Amino acid sequence: MTVPKEQLLDFYRKMVLVRRFEETVEEYSKKGYVPGFIHLGVGQEAAQVGAMASFQEGDYVLPDHRSHGVCLMVGTPVTEVLAEIFGKTTGCNKGRGGSMHIADFARGNVGNNAIQGSTLVTACGLAVASQIRRTGAVTFIFFGDGTVGRGEFHESLNLAGVWKLPIVYVLVNNGYAISTRATDAHPLEDLAEMGCAYNIPGVTVDGNDVEAVCAAVGEAAERARRGEGATIVELKTYRWQGHFSGDPASYRPEEEVRAWKERCPLKATRKKLIDRKWATAEEIAAIDAAVEKEIQEAVQFAVDSPTPTEKDAVAHVYVGREVAGK
Amino acid sequence: MTVPKEQLLDFYRKMVLVRRFEETVEEYSKKGYVPGFIHLGVGQEAAQVGAMASFQEGDYVLPDHRSHGVCLMVGTPVTEVLAEIFGKTTGCNKGRGGSMHIADFARGNVGNNAIQGSTLVTACGLAVASQIRRTGAVTFIFFGDGTVGRGEFHESLNLAGVWKLPIVYVLVNNGYAISTRATDAHPLEDLAEMGCAYNIPGVTVDGNDVEAVCAAVGEAAERARRGEGATIVELKTYRWQGHFSGDPASYRPEEEVRAWKERCPLKATRKKLIDRKWATAEEIAAIDAAVEKEIQEAVQFAVDSPTPTEKDAVAHVYVGREVAGK
Amino acid sequence: MRTITFKDALNEALHQEMARDDRVFVLGEDVARMGGDFGVTMGLLRKFGPDRVKDTPLSEAAILGVANGAAFCGLRPVAEIMFADFLTECYDQLVNNSAKAHYMFAGKVKCPIVVRTATGAGFRAAYHHSQNVEAWFMNVPGLTIVAPSTPYDAKGLLVGAIRDDNPILFLEHKMLYGTSGEVPEELYALPIGRAEVKRPGADVTIVASMKMVHHSLAVADELDREEEISCEVLDLRTLIPFDKETILESVARTGRVVLVNEAPKTGSLNAELAATIIEEAFDALKAPVQRVNALDCPVGFAPAIEDYVVPRPEDVARAVRAVVDY
Amino acid sequence: MRTITFKDALNEALHQEMARDDRVFVLGEDVARMGGDFGVTMGLLRKFGPDRVKDTPLSEAAILGVANGAAFCGLRPVAEIMFADFLTECYDQLVNNSAKAHYMFAGKVKCPIVVRTATGAGFRAAYHHSQNVEAWFMNVPGLTIVAPSTPYDAKGLLVGAIRDDNPILFLEHKMLYGTSGEVPEELYALPIGRAEVKRPGADVTIVASMKMVHHSLAVADELDREEEISCEVLDLRTLIPFDKETILESVARTGRVVLVNEAPKTGSLNAELAATIIEEAFDALKAPVQRVNALDCPVGFAPAIEDYVVPRPEDVARAVRAVVDY
């Protein structure tokens, strides 16, 4: 599938944004600005950007632990996402969620839950709400090959199948769950095929080809909007770094990493733009530079923002009931 | 498939035993001898007896809540099973388990857990133990169409698929989970097909045809013994009574119940025996009478047996640590 | 005033509140066509239709997932988990998702769900249908646990719970469903978080909930009559967070406390109540706080065992005498 | 004596006990090829092979299912649940299956499993990777909860737990993995169920576990030095069932008690300890028991919030002064 020129340029810009965002998070993590551990999506930009191209106002999305890019695609300002990861009060959840709990309800990002698989059933609730209210909204749920192992995968798909829920299951298969190969954890090679158990169509595409991703997820979203129910779209991709920033990832062969880096989604898209004569090297450099400016401004913003104070600690435990501090 | 004469006669005797056992439990329940609620398997005798024909010494079985018949097929004396259901100290678990928790470890019955789906993953552990020890044992797990909804169904099959576990999944599809039709709970008609998600073969057979059941489960058990992994065998059948004894089952049409009663597995087997000239009406009556005697002796035994006393209450909470009584 | 059963009071609460607020919907296993395993949701499907009264597959995690997701979208789900023992199957959803969402996302989302469930012993249904589960959820900030003891409270508290913006675990003791009491026909809500003095008294404060309130009232009457001991009986109604003020006010007057709870002693709600009373009313205490609980063992099957293990009125009476005689 | 880390002490325990007893096997997510998320199972795969060291899919319920089932067959599984927060995903298996099997089946089966898991705050990993979970399992008769505070105890208690015939939840505080201490090279087992006086003292009894033992020891040293208060520090080591005798013996001498536990205050283990002490040592108490706990809120992401919410040494010191000055 070929998307129009403007869209491919837009995809490229977004993928650069996601890439640079992740690299920046890693850089500032090493510098000590990022509390806790972070899961980076470098290498998975086409999957995140291409899938979110079908996300419309009013839709819902449940990102996962490796989804900073997905959070950006919802439209939450880069500043707010970065500040959240830095644990600052200017973050989209006031520094209370961090890398693994980034939500933006106003824009449809219902947030991650760091228990793998938990949001698979939350997705059913979002979809039921849009069914009851007949809003036509679609719910996009991102999850990895490892998370397919959880019981909620089944409970979610079974319900989605029998209730024809408007859900797009975005199964990001990067080949590993931490050190465990997808092929050691599941008896099928193409996990989208598991849809067969639920009368839910499954499609497997090259997750590093942003146009292919956009097309497959787009079709699934349209099916859902037409009331025809859920689809699993499996995006085959790879994470360049370890499971979390700092993981040496010695459980996988160098050769495999090298081969996948060759298949860099940004490089591939740049090549398409040039080959189709949709952009010159200079125009591409200009995009890169604009993104860089945005990133650096966000860094400045996040670094300069205040951290929460002790008195923030006991706010919002309950709605309308106070909890005592120290 | 046609089984030899002696086996069919044996099947018939066992089905009569199960039928009469269930009817007796119901009768004595109404008379007040049975604490709690009970789930009867009347109508499902061919599924229980036919499936357990492949059970060998050293194998494991996990019955479910509607499995008195399965418990009998393991070889536990009728007296001990009935006494257990009556809550007597002579029961196979000293009256401590009751109808929903009948085990006989020495004979391979690892017992039910009244949380639907729980034993689906226990089955993996039994199978792993036999794999580690290379005993060649097969694990039979009984569960219903409703229980397919649980997350453990998936976790179990996924693991069984990837580890090639020697398990026979005996999926007893009686069309309902309490009041909920299987077709309202799952998007497929033949639930054995769900094996496709796990690279596990699934086969659906007439659960009221004891020979068909025996053949399908037998083949699955052989596959498991050969180290080729798990199989789902779906047995389509029907429970004549409500979900529990006393449930009026007004959620299902009279017509449906009548049609299924026409397809009584005992009647069908009697007909086969007569048609094949393997037994005369008199011989059949003799079998019925022998079973009746066994049942009545068991009733006498169970009725006469003592009930546990208060001091039994705190035994066996921990191994080797006492718990205080009152 | 009109007298109806506890079960009918709950049913009426649902009918009336669903008519008032179209954001309220009901879901669970067998709640629609059958009207619930205990009949609490009877008639709702006919009145409100399948959009608002949903039979689910046997998938507790998905039930909670639907509730959470729909609540995040502004609906007010009332989920039924058939027996409280099955909350183990959706423990993650309640503990890690429902309870934490409001806090985790800095107050930007609410999770106004009610999870109704049948709890408690006495049903002769053994290990997995008899547990008292509130202690499993005591140490989970963000959750509220409500537990009525009378039909009047049942109706008012269920309405109050539905209108509350917090996730609420609503415990219905299964031995109370058939009990009767006066209940106004009109719709009313009772406040969450308030205990009630069910019987005033001067010598001893008894703190109880659910079925134990009735044991306590019976004992209070008897001791008043026969031994001239005047007991005040407090019904917690909301177990967590409980009404400290009402308890402390009573203890300040009596100086003697008996806590009655149906769960095993170690780590039950009574532990928290005792610790709180010690901390806040140490000098007022004339005797050590007495805890009346089930023994530290599972709820067995045989009636003699079950009846011995859970608190009996005589156990309450003995504890009252102990604090009086200290 | 040789000094090694807490993590290496655990690793050594597994190596040595697996060499001694070939019924012991290890399973969990990423325990084999990677050696565990925290490195505790490092080197086991190479030494003992894939039959006894198993990477599982991301399926917590299946992990526990395998453990339970294999234990019923006489093996001694050591399952790793990567973070204690994920026990929510196999809560049913632990509560309804492991804990109850021995009792439910009248002592005819044992469930000698060890479930190792990383617990506790301080890792900057927020809501779903930071919880202290023991209170969720306090009211579950049949379960044993072990929680070491030093490398010496870690090794000996893990061996003791593996040899124990009961299901054991083995909590490893993640902030202790890197701490060092003297550990004998030879294999040894410490008894389950015994507390240890980690520091003798005369004025105040401090009861703690895991990381809080170290806070307590630091405070005890400081108060001894600066304020001439002599604190005895008890390390519970087994949380449930805890060592009542050792606690009461100490309280009888000091009459003043401070309980330190890292979980939120309401319903934590401290509640049970306080209630027990009141019941059994009321007359010995010279001041109300003081509980030092986390605040009643989830563990937030921003470091300032996390550090404020969980108990700090100064909170322990304040509580000690409060019982001394009462």
Ligand SMILES: Cc1ncc(C[n+]2csc(CCOP(=O)(O)OP(=O)(O)O)c2C)c(N)n1
């Ligand atoms: C219930 C649960 N189990 C385990 C974990 C620990 N964990 C976090 S991410 C992860 C692997 C997830 O793999 P996958 O779904 O493929 O996503 P990826 O990390 O590859 O993007 C694991 C095991 C968790 N967070 N939740």
Ligand SMILES: Cc1ncc(C[n+]2csc(CCOP(=O)(O)OP(=O)(O)O)c2C)c(N)n1
């Ligand atoms: C986890 C759990 N949820 C719900 C129940 C209540 N329950 C007991 S049996 C049953 C229906 C089971 O249906 P199926 O698996 O088809 O077996 P059948 O009763 O038809 O033999 C339900 C919902 C339970 N015991 N455990």
Ligand SMILES: [Mg+2]
């Ligand atoms: Mg992955």
Ligand SMILES: [Mg+2]
């Ligand atoms: Mg069924």
